[in-house]
Amino acid sequence: MEIVIDIDAEEPLFSQLMAEIKRAVGSGGIGPGDALPSIRQLANDLNLNNKTVAKAYQLLERDKVIVTKGYRGTFVHPDARENMNFDLNDWVTSQIQQTITACRDRGATDSEIRIAFANIMQNKLAAGE
Structure with a gap:
């Protein structure tokens, strides 16, 4: 999964990250049950603050695009494709x-x-x- 964030864009970073994850789900780049990087790992990979990634993950989980399973990690929700179109x-x-x-x-x-x-x-x- 390739994620591109434009730090100079007007759109907030967490919003860009959400859109990129939804894009990957929509295109089939990641599918139901696939693991996502930890907050810390993704923040490090994208050179973002942990809180920025945590906010994106929190909102994606609220919208049932991803699901967090405690210490086992974060995964694409089984119904992510259907749920990601609800705003x-x-x-x-x-x-x-x-x-x-x-x-x-x-x-x-x-x-x-x-x-x-x-x-x-x-x-x-x-x-x-």
């Missing part, structure tokens, strides 16, 4: 947009919506979730 950020944005539209249709002002959103987020964080 959680797009989905969240769409859901929030629908809610905002519904609130505006009922007459809520942007200020009321912002206050309600902030209160909901603060209560969630205060509850430790």
Whole structure:
């Protein structure tokens, strides 16, 4: 698996790394069950910070493109090809947009919506979730 990262690009490094791993999965360069390098090894190979690679791996695992099996390592998820096309950020944005539209249709002002959103987020964080 060849990974190319452009440190001068505007796109964040972790995002580039995610895209490269997804590209390798999509092209068949790596397949379900294939092992990926450890965070430390990949960071060293690409001359990146460990935290950058860890963030990319964390987001790829959240999206079920990869799976970490403790000390055994990190592997391509069995359903990686199907899962890599789902963009959680797009989905969240769409859901929030629908809610905002519904609130505006009922007459809520942007200020009321912002206050309600902030209160909901603060209560969630205060509850430790």
